[in-house]
Amino acid sequence: MSRQNFHLYANLLKSFCHPTRLEILELLKNRGELCVCHIYEELELEQSNVSQHLKVLKDQGILISRKEGLMVYYKVKYREIYDILDKTKMILQQQLQESLSQLE
Amino acid sequence: MSRQNFHLYANLLKSFCHPTRLEILELLKNRGELCVCHIYEELELEQSNVSQHLKVLKDQGILISRKEGLMVYYKVKYREIYDILDKTKMILQQQLQESLSQLE
DNA sequence: ATAGAATATAAATATATTATAATATTAGAA
DNA sequence: TTCTAATATTATAATATATTTATATTCTAT
Numbered sequence: 696m697s698r699q700n701f702h703l704y705a706n707l708l709k710s711f712c713h714p715t716r717l718e719i720l721e722l723l724k725n726r727g728e729l730c731v732c733h734i735y736e737e738l739e740l741e742q743s744n745v746s747q748h749l750k751v752l753k754d755q756g757i758l759i760s761r762k763e764g765l766m767v768y769y770k771v772k773y774r775e776i777y778d779i780l781d782k783t784k785m786i787l788q789q790q791l792q793e794s795l796s797q798l799e
Numbered sequence: 800m801s802r803q804n805f806h807l808y809a810n811l812l813k814s815f816c817h818p819t820r821l822e823i824l825e826l827l828k829n830r831g832e833l834c835v836c837h838i839y840e841e842l843e844l845e846q847s848n849v850s851q852h853l854k855v856l857k858d859q860g861i862l863i864s865r866k867e868g869l870m871v872y873y874k875v876k877y878r879e880i881y882d883i884l885d886k887t888k889m890i891l892q893q894q895l896q897e898s899l900s901q902l903e
Numbered sequence: 904a905t906a907g908a909a910t911a912t913a914a915a916t917a918t919a920t921t922a923t924a925a926t927a928t929t930a931g932a933a
Numbered sequence: 934t935t936c937t938a939a940t941a942t943t944a945t946a947a948t949a950t951a952t953t954t955a956t957a958t959t960c961t962a963t
Contacts, residue, residue, distance in 0.1 A: 701818040708816035714805040775886040782879040
């Protein structure tokens with residue numbers, strides 16, 4: 696794999712390694728498709744902040760949006776995203792488990 | 800999952816979403832365990848730069864190191880890392896494939 | 904046309920991350 | 934002990950990212 700491709704690769708990962716964007720993705724994982732207002736209300740964040748994070752994910756091709764009247768609905772484009780999130784959480788779990796054991 | 804945990808979650812992901820760190824992980828995936836000198840020679844990067852990236856991965860608990868004389872050997876701690884890398888590459892592949900189709 | 908609701912964008916500031924270069928540490932050999 | 938090789942650390946300057954606030958756009962209904 697070329698340097699150039701490692702950059703694409705990193706940019707893709709970078710797009711969802713932010714706490715808020717992970718929260719958005721987890722929300723979409725559970726609910727399938729949501730409008731912006733639902734997301735920022737649920738996460739108790741500013742509308743503009745959420746819009747900007749959605750843009751990052753959309754620009755990176757991770758999310759698809761659909762307009763319906765005033766509302767814009769977002770959903771995850773690739774199911775592999777969820778596999779990535781799950782594996783990451785598995786590692787996190789193992790790490791926390793280890794920290795726990797080491798308290799003895 | 801709490802806000803606090805989404806931060807841990809993001810930090811974990813953040814640790815490997817940098818082109819150089821991805822190159823290091825891919826290298827370790829193929830070779831299993833490597834010393835620092837091998838890594839920076841193979842990637843044609845500065846020793847100190849590679850050391851710093853290795854530190855990021857080690858601090859995040861992704862890598863384990865082992866000292867043998869002057870050399871320090873690194874390896875990946877969780878096999879889930881490779882699953883994450885593979886899934887990410889699958890998405891990248893699909894995206895490039897799409898871009899390709901859209902050229903028509 | 905105008906008003907209002909949902910979303911997007913822009914600009915400014917603050918914060919985080921990176922690469923480079925210089926220096927420090929550590930271990931083995933002479 | 935002193936020299937050298939391998940690695941780590943530190944400081945700094947450059948770059949990238951994030952949050953906030955304000956404003957703009959888009960759509961619908963009146």
